[in-house]
Amino acid sequence: MIRNIAQKIKLFSSPRKEFYLFLRALFNSTPNNLKLYETALTHRSASKTDSQGNWVNNERLEYLGDAILGAVIAEFLYNRFPNMDEGFLTQMRSKLVNRSFLTELTFQIGLNYYIQSNTNNTKENSHIYGDALEAIIGALYLDKGYQVTRQFIIRKLLLQQVNLDEIQHTNTNxxxxxxxxxxxxxxxxxxxxxxxxxxxxxxxxxxxxxxxxxxxxxxxxxxxxxxxxxxxxxxxxxxxxxxxx
The missing domain is CATH 3.30.160.20 (Double Stranded RNA Binding Domain)
Structure with missing residues (x-):
């Protein structure tokens, strides 16, 4: 218990305090492993090395987050549109995991402010932001488990940030x-x-x-x-x- 208190004091006296508070508000849950989320927002152009000399960036977390996001969205759409066929559900899921759409979500929730990158790509032509959102979902899954991650995707992203009626009638292909x-x-x-x-x-x-x-x-x-x-x-x-x- 004393160790946990010491860690919290160290956290709140460091520049990471703002990032910690941002994540807590974003997830409606207290993050445990802050380093995990920092890695999730580190693009490979800004890769760092760990104590063993290995490159550290968000590519592995992006891979994991992509799978979690796809599964949660598939379940959400299945329940939300009980009378629609597989083709409709697949098309809707494709629109919701589209890189451009994920980039917009990244900016809407303010996650873009914390991304570490050494590239000159802009919002309009870069996949960095959408990748970072998937990576942060992967980090949340490892840190807090599936249910907390599922609630974040559904409540914070799909219900608060997404207009499903508009998406339904938009052709993004x-x-x-x-x-x-x-x-x-x-x-x-x-x-x-x-x-x-x-x-x-x-x-x-x-x-x-x-x-x-x-x-x-x-x-x-x-x-x-x-x-x-x-x-x-x-x-x-x-x-x-x-x-x-």
């Missing part, structure tokens, strides 16, 4: 929209996606360009070919005044 538009209007659409070299060699970056009838209409970047093509398609649709939002 921009590439699909663009292809449908091209077929309807008999236009030739070509995608060219290449991997770019970055200052952080461990971080892949893809760049996609789209031409319609040999004219450039969209560019986009992403951590995967799919993400880059989606971002390029969104820009193309906006230029063609066909963005379905």
């Amino acid at each position: 921009y590439k699909s929209q663009l292809i449908e538009w091209s077929q309807k209007n008999k236009n030739d659409v070509d995608f060219e996606t290449v991997e770019k070299t970055t200052s952080d060699s461990r971080q892949p970056l893809f760049q996609s360009t789209i031409t319609v009838n040999s004219q450039l209409v969209g560019k986009g970047q992403g951590a995967s070919k799919k993400e880059a093509q989606q971002n390029a398609s969104k820009e193309a649709l906006a230029k063609l005044d066909q963005l379905d939002v």
